[in-house]
Amino acid sequence: KNQVEQSPQSLIILEGKNCTLQCNYTVSPFSNLRWYKQDTGRGPVSLTIMTFSENTKSNGRYTATLDADTKQSSLHITASQLSDSASYICVVSARNDYKLSFGAGTTVTVRA
Amino acid sequence: DTGVSQDPRHKITKRGQNVTFRCDPISEHNRLYWYRQTLGQGPEFLTYFQNEAQLEKSRLLSDRFSAERPKGSFSTLEIQRTEQGDSAMYLCASSSSRDGLLNSNQPQHFGDGTRLSIL
Secondary structure, three states: OOOEEEEOOEEEEEOOOOEEEEEEEOOOOEEEEEEEEEOOOOOOEEEEEEEOOOOEEEEOOEEEEEEOOOOEEEEEEOOOOHHHOEEEEEEEEEOOOOOEEEOOOEEEEEEO | OOOOEEEOOEEEEOOOOOEEEEEEOOOOOOEEEEEEEOOOOOOEEEEEEEOOEEEEEOOOOOOOEEEEOOOOOOEEEEEOOOOHHHOEEEEEEEEOOOOOOOOOOOOOEEOOOEEEEEO
16 A cells, blocks of 8 residues: 555646645655645656655745644645646655655646 | 756567666765656655665566666666656656765655656
């Protein structure tokens, strides 16, 4: 079973609207959590990284939250733009392990 | 451009042929990773190098797969006797571990991948 589960699998939103993506994980012991954006046909690009002590982190219109107690994270996209159409992947690291655990991603489609 | 570079971007070949991909990491990065990604899934770990040493290979990496990083800089991934199930995007990533931690908070920087299609 994958240690990182994302929801929804996909969503469609209108340009200018907000959306929130969810990530639940079971990776332990927890080290950090990253959100990556992957455009079609491109490699993933890091958006945010949060460690155990961080609850929220922003990168422009992207805001990530982390609840290490419930092992949940969210990525909020504000005032979506057409260029936000991509797959968003939640990635979790365990302490003392260089390997990353990847979610399957949420595919976001922004329509005009 | 000083990002991770992968070559070729696309490769189409017949079943049974051998293919080789190249990855040039960010120059100061000592760690290099190979991943495989299929449609609708996140990347799956294949193998990891620290400098020129290959420290781990996933069970996904059958004996038809071999990876090298001879001088601790660029890396190659070779697939011999390709099968249709090998069709996927092969991603390379690099990171720095200057802080000496096994698990560093430095992000992995990904290349744009090589998309392999087996006919």
